[in-house]
Amino acid sequence: METIRRCGERFGAGVRRVFLADHVSNRLVLKGSLGAEKARLLNEIRVALDHPDQARLRPLWQRDL
Secondary structure, X not given: OHHHHHHHHHOOOOXXXXXXXXXXXXXXXXXXXXXXXXHHXXXXXXXXXXXXXXXXXXXXXXXXX
């Protein structure tokens, strides 16, 4: 999640890209526009890193590869 956070911070507000981190191996599922929803995406990552009990994390049993 730390890597995703660093990548998300580097994109500017004018970027019009869809960001998806929804692979089964990702514990935190993220979907959104990097331009319009950057703040929300970064906030979800911060919550997951700082307060995992409050985050919408994928249950570990669903990540069984």
